[in-house]
Amino acid sequence: MDVAALKAMLLAANKRAAEAEKRERDLDAEVENLKLTIAKLQHERFGPSSERARLLDQLELQLGELVEHMAQASTADELAAANAQPYQQASDAKRPRRRPARRPLPEKLARERRVEPSPTLCPCCGGKLRKLGEDITQTLERVPAHWKVIQHVREKLTCRACETIAQPPAPSHPIARGRADPQLLADVLFGKYGALLPLNRQSEIYAREGVDLDVSTLADWVGACAATLMLLLDAIERHVHAGERIHVDDTTVPVLAKNKCRTGRLWGHVRDDRLFAGKAAPAVVFY
Numbered sequence: 001m002d003v004a005a006l007k008a009m010l011l012a013a014n015k016r017a018a019e020a021e022k023r024e025r026d027l028d029a030e031v032e033n034l035k036l037t038i039a040k041l042q043h044e045r046f047g048p049s050s051e052r053a054r055l056l057d058q059l060e061l062q063l064g065e066l067v068e069h070m071a072q073a074s075t076a077d078e079l080a081a082a083n084a085q086p087y088q089q090a091s092d093a094k095r096p097r098r099r100p101a102r103r104p105l106p107e108k109l110a111r112e113r114r115v116e117p118s119p120t121l122c123p124c125c126g127g128k129l130r131k132l133g134e135d136i137t138q139t140l141e142r143v144p145a146h147w148k149v150i151q152h153v154r155e156k157l158t159c160r161a162c163e164t165i166a167q168p169p170a171p172s173h174p175i176a177r178g179r180a181d182p183q184l185l186a187d188v189l190f191g192k193y194g195a196l197l198p199l200n201r202q203s204e205i206y207a208r209e210g211v212d213l214d215v216s217t218l219a220d221w222v223g224a225c226a227a228t229l230m231l232l233l234d235a236i237e238r239h240v241h242a243g244e245r246i247h248v249d250d251t252t253v254p255v256l257a258k259n260k261c262r263t264g265r266l267w268g269h270v271r272d273d274r275l276f277a278g279k280a281a282p283a284v285v286f287y
Contacts, residue, residue: 020077027070034063105138147211150181175224185225188218198256233285240285243271243278 122129157166174182191197199218206213240246247270255264272282 020073023073024070027066027073031063031066031070034066038063105140145209147209174228175221178221178224180221185221188221189225192222196253236283237285239281240269240271240283243273243280245273245276246271 118129120129121127152171154168154170158164159166174180174185180188188199188202191202192199199215199222203213203215203218249268249270251266251268253264253266254261267287268284269287270282270284271280273280274282
């Protein structure tokens with residue numbers, strides 16, 4: 001390859017690097033602008049305003065997409081630099097990737113120590129090695145959800161004297177004759193009302209994990225839990241409506257209907273007298 005061709009390749013590589021750097025600066029400026037806007041909205045968000053909350057969600061979604069594009073472009077540049085020809089100059093070497101801000105990993109999480117195998121002899125002279133110290137690199141891992149069946153065993157005992165049969169009582173279940181554990185019921189309820197995840201999608205997720213639960217079964221659990229928790233709902237409702245002042249908010253949420261999506265309304269009645277030197281516990285009831 002002649003000198004002119006090498007110069008042309010270097011000029012093209014420098015141009016690509018300059019364009020990538022300019023694109024990264026523009027994205028950084030846009031990200032900082034979005035962060036500032038989100039911070040302002042969070043500072044001004046005294047109450048659950050539906051319009052402000054909707055705008056905040058859109059800005060956070062846009063911010064996430066921008067950060068994803070930045071990481072994709074940076075990783076593509078690193079891969080291109082790694083596959084480049086060895087005669088490229090150092091000025092065209094890969095630039096250090098800009099990492100997002102990292103928060104410290106929670107101390108309450110369990111730690112699993114994995115010691116990498118170390119050499120037993122010196123690679124230079126073959127002498128014996130002794131430990132000088134260690135470097136620890138932490139990575140965050142999420143253990144996938146796993147299923148298990150709990151067998152409640154009730155042994156039958158008989159008296160040798162009078163032949164009376166004794167057996168411990170059956171354990172209490174949230175749903176009569178139900179096979180769902182309280183933790184599973186809580187997950188289903190949170191998925192439906194907390195994460196706005198319809199029961200048919202929950203059924204599909206469980207099926208991919210190897211457990212077939214029909215939508216009718218999940219719906220039966222939700223209805224039984226609603227009836228079981230009605231006493232708690234009534235107590236919260238009486239407590240909220242017994243306050244001297246009640247704050248009310250109306251929030252719209254998308255609701256999956258038959259072959260379409262309609263708009264649902266979530267009403268929240270709030271009792272919070274802490275700003276007025278009240279001693280009653282704050283609470284909210286949703287409709």
